Amino acid sequence: MVSNGGRKLGPGRRGGGILTGKKRREYDEDDVRVRPSRSSRPRTRTRPKHSDAVEGFVVAVDRGRYTCHVGDASITAMRARELGRKSVVVGDHVAIVGDISGAPGALARIVRIAERTSVLRRTADDDDTTNEGRLERVVVANADQLVIVSSLADPPPRTGFIDRCLVAAYDADIDPLLCLTKADLAAPDAVLGYYAELDLPHVLCRPDADLDDLRATLTGRISVLVGHSGVGKSTLVNRLVPAADRAVGAVSAMGRGRHTSTSAVALQLQDEKPSWIIDTPGVRSFGLAHVSAESLLHGFPDLVEATVDCRPGCEHTADDPGCALDAWVAAGHADERRLRSYRRLLASRSGDPDPEAAATDPL
Numbered sequence: 001m002v003s004n005g006g007r008k009l010g011p012g013r014r015g016g017g018i019l020t021g022k023k024r025r026e027y028d029e030d031d032v033r034v035r036p037s038r039s040s041r042p043r044t045r046t047r048p049k050h051s052d053a054v055e056g057f058v059v060a061v062d063r064g065r066y067t068c069h070v071g072d073a074s075i076t077a078m079r080a081r082e083l084g085r086k087s088v089v090v091g092d093h094v095a096i097v098g099d100i101s102g103a104p105g106a107l108a109r110i111v112r113i114a115e116r117t118s119v120l121r122r123t124a125d126d127d128d129t130t131n132e133g134r135l136e137r138v139v140v141a142n143a144d145q146l147v148i149v150s151s152l153a154d155p156p157p158r159t160g161f162i163d164r165c166l167v168a169a170y171d172a173d174i175d176p177l178l179c180l181t182k183a184d185l186a187a188p189d190a191v192l193g194y195y196a197e198l199d200l201p202h203v204l205c206r207p208d209a210d211l212d213d214l215r216a217t218l219t220g221r222i223s224v225l226v227g228h229s230g231v232g233k234s235t236l237v238n239r240l241v242p243a244a245d246r247a248v249g250a251v252s253a254m255g256r257g258r259h260t261s262t263s264a265v266a267l268q269l270q271d272e273k274p275s276w277i278i279d280t281p282g283v284r285s286f287g288l289a290h291v292s293a294e295s296l297l298h299g300f301p302d303l304v305e306a307t308v309d310c311r312p313g314c315e316h317t318a319d320d321p322g323c324a325l326d327a328w329v330a331a332g333h334a335d336e337r338r339l340r341s342y343r344r345l346l347a348s349r350s351g352d353p354d355p356e357a358a359a360t361d362p363l
């Protein structure tokens with residue numbers, strides 16, 4: 001009988017539960033260091049204590065207070081000390097004890113976090129004001145789908161942003177969906193042409209048409225919406241969940257301040273199956289410093305095949321002599337703009353100044 005040391009492996013959506021050797025550098029999900037060794041804490045002492053815990057779903061996080069959906073009620077909870085440094089994020093399924101009446105002022109306690117089926121991360125490399133520097137943050141847990149909202153005009157689509165989101169989605173093993181808004185203002189051909197080689201599903205949205213296509217992809221799933229300011233994300237959220245009442249067109253002066261909340265909010269869709277959309281008002285980009293160069297390639301399935309011809313250790317940069325990606329593009333197997341985008345992300349990852357950051361998008 002083969003033993004795994006009594007360690008419980010995760011559901012392993014990606015790697016079949018394989019534990020990777022490299023511990024991700026992060027500060028808010030510390031599972032390893034704070035857990036006492038098995039012998040130092042008798043399990044029986046804590047287990048029965050929480051047998052009365054109820055299940056909840058974390059829908060919002062604000063300064064140490066967690067809004068949780070329990071049944072059809074909404075309650076406020078804090079983290080129990082026994083969670084240690086382990087973070088609780090929107091999308092987490094948790095076990096809750098204490099005052100779950102939902103009455104004003106009632107405060108319950110989160111005592112357990114269920115194993116996550118997916119973890120969407122970003123490196124906070126857009127915030128160089130923190131002491132910690134570039135740290136990895138968990139944005140959302142248990143999402144099934146990343147809805148990348150991009151307008152076709154006003155503002156024009158930015159494929160660099162979309163490519164970045166695609167890498168984050170593939171890295172988290174979450175299905176991407178390209179949601180193109182303002183289809184009443186411009187045609188989608190240029191954007192769709194750029195992604196022609198990818199199996200990337202898309203929907204078009206416009207004010208004078210229903211959202212049935214989009215709704216169909218949201219049913220029964222947890223979907224995270226990301227998008228630049230002004231692309232019409234709030235407009236979409238309001239159409240999907242009228243009760244949400246997200247501010248539309250209001251670009252506040254606080255928008256770029258570091259105190260702006262970057263936390264996400266989960267909103268339930270009126271649907272026959274449990275369906276949630278998670279709005280991410282503060283997430284304007286996905287820092288990808290935590291993603292390896294090889295994983296970065298997964299956002300570019302049209303390029304990945306070429307790299308079998310690269311020499312071992314090839315870093316796939318423009319300066320890498322004999323990088324097979326150049327020949328691949330020269331032979332017409334992939335769009336040259338895709339290679340440029342990949343190399344831009346590679347450069348931004350390592351903190352190099354992005355030579356094309358100020359340049360317009362390839363489209």
Ligand SMILES: Nc1nc2c(ncn2[C@@H]2O[C@H](COP(=O)(O)OP(=O)(O)OP(=O)(O)O)[C@@H](O)[C@H]2O)c(=O)[nH]1
Binds near residue numbers: 234236247
């Ligand atoms: N023509 C057209 N305008 C739209 C559409 N969707 C949204 N808008 C307009 O675009 C502007 C920005 O929309 P918002 O929904 O506030 O965009 P947002 O992405 O939430 O932007 P932030 O609030 O900055 O996060 C508003 O004036 C909307 O009325 C669309 O499909 N077509």
Ligand SMILES: [Zn+2]
Binds near residue numbers: 310311315320323
């Ligand atoms: Zn190469």
